[in-house]
Amino acid sequence: MNISQTIYQDIASQIKEGQWSPGERLATEHDLSATYATSRSTVHKALDRLSQDGYIQKVQGKGSIVLDVHRLDVPMSGLVSFKELVSSLPPSQRPVTRVHELTLIEPPAWLMEKLACGAEELVWKLVRTRTFDNEAVILDTDFIRQSFVPTLTKSIAEDSVFAYFEQQLGLSIAFSQREMVAEETTAEDESFLDMHGASHLVVVRSTVYVKDAVPLQYTESRHRLDRFRFVDFARRTNG
Amino acid sequence: MNISQTIYQDIASQIKEGQWSPGERLATEHDLSATYATSRSTVHKALDRLSQDGYIQKVQGKGSIVLDVHRLDVPMSGLVSFKELVSSLPPSQRPVTRVHELTLIEPPAWLMEKLACGAEELVWKLVRTRTFDNEAVILDTDFIRQSFVPTLTKSIAEDSVFAYFEQQLGLSIAFSQREMVAEETTAEDESFLDMHGASHLVVVRSTVYVKDAVPLQYTESRHRLDRFRFVDFARRTNG
DNA sequence: CAGTGGTCTAGACCACAAA
């Protein structure tokens, strides 16, 4: 763990645990560099990230002000896997994941373009529903390149494919591009989800990349409108 | 303008203009520091931001790889005002903004909480619709603290309130918190928007803060489903 | 092995806030 990361984690958890009240000022960068026996640049970098992530607000000439962080809602911004997201919920509210299809397919043309792969390369097709309160409300379809993920099982798919990628396969995710739109309900939505006659749902389409900007996975996640929620934090950057 | 910002802008515009193909490698940080007659740290910071914003992917031991940036869609991520967002569209597709209400009100309790203001402080209520292709599809309601914005006129509201805040009042926005959900159509939506009987819309609620984490404005933006679109880029952070 | 980015240092000067 970096010095910078350590400082970030320390202060972030202090703020999350309520050791700082909103409006209070953190120790100065100068003092923190002494506390952690490091240079001010290193402290500066840590506080920069805290500011980017909404924990503090830095004010030149004044100091670093602790913000109100009851944004424990759904931190869907950033790269958070479904499993991580779910583990922040109380057990009674956790969803059930059901695997409906797990097959190797030959990618159609549109998918070959999304995944930048050839026709000879097989792709895992994974269809899952997420059930909350006995109602299936999210339909996820993943397409994963077999050249990166040779084997995939139902039990992995019921748990977390990302955890499997990172911990078992050593595949580390570099970044993702995501798009959200609302679309009309299809027959497939009707058959997998408890739609109660709703005419639309929110569709999140994303491509996940490993390093070197190589596409690993393309996912379409269809959410029933009343179960959709997205929270975001945007800062005005200095540099 | 910073050295770091200059480097960022230079390379970002080169990539946007297509001077680099996806997959190409930028000059090394060492070479760039010579080119811009600066230190490697400064170049490093600039490339870090390019990587955060999805222009490049940095790979240790290898270099900085240019990514595919046809994410010219709607860069709603980050702090982009409606006016900035619109100016990226061709004139034929630009919306018409109509001001329906511009009044000073006494804030109700829920709003006093959102804006952290007292009952004696008046608040501007601004109701606007955005019309695309002769259809009103977005209904925006803004609540703005009069203590920060003493005067507000219809012509400013038809243009851009953010530009007015920053350029005329010297109020600089520090950050914003935003939430998106889908909700049922109300009678007010029906009266202001061309809903064509749609039962739901996407509601984006946001609070905009100036420095010191002081709330300036609370906004509710209601989008007809078929006109809603959100694009996002998430990187896996290193530090 | 050489070359790359990742991190860190010890110090400098500047812009801004508060007294």
Next chain:
DNA sequence: TTGTGGTCTAGACCACTGC
């Protein structure tokens, strides 16, 4: 005026890539 964060420097060592 003092103290804060913002930026930058010149250099160092490390981790990783690719030959």
